Amino acid sequence: MTENNYAVTAENLTRKFGSFTAVDKVSFAVKKGEVFGFLGANGAGKTTTIRMLCGLLQPTSGQATVAGYNVYTQYEQIKMNIGYMSQRFSLYEDLTVRENIEFYAGVYGLKRKQIKQKTEELLTYLKLWDQADMLTVSLPLGWKQRMALSTALLHDPDIIFLDEPTSGVDPDSRRNFWLLIYELADKGKTVFVTTHFMDEAEYCHRLSIMRDGKIVELDEPQRLKQKYHADTMQEVFLNVVNEGGSDK
Amino acid sequence: MNHVLLSIMRKEFRHIRRDPQTLAIILAWPVIMLFLFGYAITMEMRQIDTAIVDLDHSPQSRAFIERVTSTDFFNVTAVDIPYNEYEKVLMERKARCILVIPQDFARKLQKNPRTKIQLIIDASDPNAANYISKYFSQIAAQYNFAHNRIDFIPFTMESRLLFNPDLKSQYFFVPGLIAVILLLISALLTSIAIVREKELGTMEQILVSPVRHYQIIIGKAIPYTVIGFIDAIIILAVGHFWFKVPIEGGLLLLLGTMIIYIFTGLSFGLLVSTITTSQRVAMMAALVSTILPTIMLSGFIFPVDSMPVIFQYVSKIIPATHFLEIIRGIMLKGVGFGELKTQIGYLALIAFVLNAISIRKFKTNLEP
Numbered sequence: 001m002t003e004n005n006y007a008v009t010a011e012n013l014t015r016k017f018g019s020f021t022a023v024d025k026v027s028f029a030v031k032k033g034e035v036f037g038f039l040g041a042n043g044a045g046k047t048t049t050i051r052m053l054c055g056l057l058q059p060t061s062g063q064a065t066v067a068g069y070n071v072y073t074q075y076e077q078i079k080m081n082i083g084y085m086s087q088r089f090s091l092y093e094d095l096t097v098r099e100n101i102e103f104y105a106g107v108y109g110l111k112r113k114q115i116k117q118k119t120e121e122l123l124t125y126l127k128l129w130d131q132a133d134m135l136t137v138s139l140p141l142g143w144k145q146r147m148a149l150s151t152a153l154l155h156d157p158d159i160i161f162l163d164e165p166t167s168g169v170d171p172d173s174r175r176n177f178w179l180l181i182y183e184l185a186d187k188g189k190t191v192f193v194t195t196h197f198m199d200e201a202e203y204c205h206r207l208s209i210m211r212d213g214k215i216v217e218l219d220e221p222q223r224l225k226q227k228y229h230a231d232t233m234q235e236v237f238l239n240v241v242n243e244g245g246s247d248k
Numbered sequence: 249m250n251h252v253l254l255s256i257m258r259k260e261f262r263h264i265r266r267d268p269q270t271l272a273i274i275l276a277w278p279v280i281m282l283f284l285f286g287y288a289i290t291m292e293m294r295q296i297d298t299a300i301v302d303l304d305h306s307p308q309s310r311a312f313i314e315r316v317t318s319t320d321f322f323n324v325t326a327v328d329i330p331y332n333e334y335e336k337v338l339m340e341r342k343a344r345c346i347l348v349i350p351q352d353f354a355r356k357l358q359k360n361p362r363t364k365i366q367l368i369i370d371a372s373d374p375n376a377a378n379y380i381s382k383y384f385s386q387i388a389a390q391y392n393f394a395h396n397r398i399d400f401i402p403f404t405m406e407s408r409l410l411f412n413p414d415l416k417s418q419y420f421f422v423p424g425l426i427a428v429i430l431l432l433i434s435a436l437l438t439s440i441a442i443v444r445e446k447e448l449g450t451m452e453q454i455l456v457s458p459v460r461h462y463q464i465i466i467g468k469a470i471p472y473t474v475i476g477f478i479d480a481i482i483i484l485a486v487g488h489f490w491f492k493v494p495i496e497g498g499l500l501l502l503l504g505t506m507i508i509y510i511f512t513g514l515s516f517g518l519l520v521s522t523i524t525t526s527q528r529v530a531m532m533a534a535l536v537s538t539i540l541p542t543i544m545l546s547g548f549i550f551p552v553d554s555m556p557v558i559f560q561y562v563s564k565i566i567p568a569t570h571f572l573e574i575i576r577g578i579m580l581k582g583v584g585f586g587e588l589k590t591q592i593g594y595l596a597l598i599a600f601v602l603n604a605i606s607i608r609k610f611k612t613n614l615e616p
Contacts, residue, residue: 054456076458084456088449094266095259106255107457135266152453 006065007032007159007190008053013062015048022048024213025062030192032158035185037204038194039237044210046194050163053192054084067159083152087164089144091151093137097128100136101151108155122150142173149180160184162193166200178203198234209240216240252459256467260441264471274437274475278429278483285425286491289549290417293379299326299334299343306354312365312391316347321383338370345369345380357395411496411580419494422487423575424548427568429483430506432538434476434513435520439534441468442521442610461610465522465603469514476510477503487579496582505574505588508595512567513538515602522610542568570594 008030015023023045030036038046051057053066055075064071067081091100101122105115123129126146131139139147145165153160162181166174178200181191185205193204201207201221208218217224217240221233228239264271300316302309316322325343337343348366350356356363367384371377412419442464445451454464484502487493495502517534524530542548545559546568552560563569570591577583585592 056452056455079456079458082456084453086449086452088452090448090450090453092259092263092448092450095262099259099262103255103259104453104457106258107252107454107459109252109458111251155457 005031007034008036008064008066008192010049010053010064011062013049013052013064014060015045015052015057016060021213023052023059026210026213026215028208028215028218030190032190033185033188035181035191035193035203035205037201037207038192038210039196039198039201039207039233040194040210041196041241045213046210047163049210050084050161050192050194054082054161055079080155081157081159083149083155083157083160085149085152085160085162085165087167089148091136091144091148094135096133096135097139097147098123098132100147101154104151105154110154118154122154126150142169142176145169145173145177146180149177153184157189159190159192162191164194164196166195166197174200198232198237201233201237209237211241216243250463253463253467256459256463257471260468260471264475271475274433275479275482278433278479279486281429282422282425282483282486283490286418286422286487289421289425292415292417293376293383294320295323296321296345296376296380296383297325297341297343298322299329299337299346300324301328301346301348303351304349304353308354308357308395309349311395312349312387313347315387315391316384319383319387334368338368341370343370344376345384347384418491419580420576422491422493423579424572426480426483426487427509427546427571427575428539428542428548430476430480430510431513431516431542431568431571432535433479434472434510435517435534435538436531437472437476438468438514438517439520439524439530440527441472442518443524443527443530446525447527461607465518465606465610469511469518469603472514472517473507473511476514477507480506480510493579495579497578497584501585501588502575502578505571505578505592505595508592508599509567509571509574512595512599512602515599515606516567519602519606519609522606541566545569547572564594565598567595567598570598 006029008028010029011027012025013023013027014021014025026045026049038049040046048057052059052071053064055071055078059071066078069075069077069081071078092103095103098119101119102115105118110118123132126143128143128147131143136144136147149162149165166177169177174197181193181203185191193200195201204221206218206220207224208215210216217236219227221236224236225231225233228236230236230239298316300313302313317324326337329337329346334346337346346366346368348368350363350365353363353365365388367381369377369380409415442451445454481503484495484506488495516538520534520537521530524533541562544550545555545563546552546566547563548568552563552569555563574588574591574595577588
């Protein structure tokens with residue numbers, strides 16, 4: 001079965017909010033172990049697509065599977081197999097680092113012993129032992145971001161959805177974060193990431209560019225650059241967006 | 249027990265503990281309210297401003313006035329004002345009532361057993377007017393009894409007052425206030441509990457995990473029930489030891505029903521929290537939708553039985569209506585579980601329905 005080689009598939013996936021079509025018949029397939037990028041201006045439909053795949057939003061029409069499960073009917077199974085992190089980092093700032101980790105581990109149904117072990121592993125991995133009992137609010141943004149990602153991965157999911165994970169973070173932290181993403185891909189995880197940073201787009205294995213709810217380009221960064229005779233993704237992106245402008 | 253549920257509860261307790269200021273307010277506020285309103289709200293009237301016009305100036309009229317002024321109920325603010333100023337006195341609120349003893353009071357008293365004294369009352373507050381009229385007729389009756397023993401009265405009514413023999417209005421209002429305050433605080437506590445996480449974005453993170461909706465709702469309700477219960481014990485103690493309201497019935501039964509009642513209030517707060525999108529809106533909604541119905545329609549001040557039929561039905565869906573019957577019953581009358589089954593049943597039913605709606609509404613309202 002070719003289906004099994006794909007971590008995520010979408011076919012004519014559509015979501016309408018009233019008369020506004022946020023995502024318009026989007027089709028794509030993400031291979032296992034791939035770092036798949038979702039590019040587009042704000043409001044192009046990236047977040048809506050990700051929310052449908054994560055079971056936070058019901059699609060209006062079309063089909064999609066995540067880890068082989070149907071998004072309409074099998075979202076409980078999907079939830080066990082995915083990790084999700086949004087730009088808001090979703091940590092409780094009035095709890096300590098350790099308490100945040102314990103909470104999210106508990107939410108995934110880990111037992112007390114497992115929680116303890118996972119917490120220790122994670123604190124070692126993040127080198128946060130000294131800060132373990134500090135309130136999360138006092139951590140620098142880059143650390144919060146790494147911590148948010150790690151807590152989203154406590155249950156060891158195969159597929160990871162990152163919705164603009166690097167917005168508001170300094171360039172150095174962004175680089176470190178991408179090293180982390182590669183580390184995950186090396187372990188065989190599938191990473192589905194949205195961004196509006198063009199330099200980050202270069203790091204993706206493949207990427208799609210969305211405009212007005214539609215996918216207008218989907219290929220490897222290198223081939224997109226060739227196609228548009230561009231040196232950087234920045235140029236590719238501007239070309240694609242401008243093309244849309246002349247269409248109208 | 250359920251590991252996920254425990255994790256959520258532990259987290260909620262941590263939030264509460266991290267914010268000692270809010271916790272202090274939560275614990276002190278009900279006590280302050282009980283003190284304020286426990287003294288402020290009373291049906292008893294004392295020191296009613298009264299004008300007395302004695303046109304007779306006879307020993308008899310003075311004896312009657314003496315009876316009026318010797319009680320604590322009246323405070324004489326004007327004497328012998330001319331007829332054309334009666335209205336002005338009432339308009340300016342210098343007096344709430346005017347007692348006019350006619351010129352020939354003493355003479356008629358000797359000859360004719362039927363003579364009249366005029367009492368003019370400002371009835372813009374009908375309740376107060378009623379009280380004033382009642383006080384005066386009592387005084388008149390006492391006077392007649394002392395001076396006209398020959399007059400034969402075929403029978404008299406002798407009331408025996410049970411459960412609150414001194415007619416202390418605090419006995420009536422303190423349990424009522426406990427009911428109002430508990431509902432208010434418990435609805436407020438949870439009204440922001442879910443909406444806050446929606447605002448922070450943490451709710452999204454929880455929802456992509458396999459947590460069930462009932463686990464989120466119940467996991468948030470239980471810790472706040474504990475806080476609400478502590479509040480309940482504190483204000484019950486204040487009501488009993490400070491305001492001296494007795495607890496005739498079983499303390500355990502009272503505490504047990506309090507837990508059910510608090511849970512009902514919390515459930516309402518959670519429902520508000522699931523259908524609103526910002527903390528401010530949630531708090532306002534919780535306040536407005538609990539305060540007015542609870543005070544006006546629950547029997548806290550006005551008896552449910554004297555309301556129009558439609559409001560009597562409305563009062564059935566207000567948790568305080570049932571809890572008022574429970575708490576007044578237990579504290580003043582000493583009734584037991586048997587007499588309160590219906591009310592407890594109603595409370596449990598309301599809590600169940602509210603929670604069911606919350607859990608159902610929860611998902612649909614997270615989608616923008």
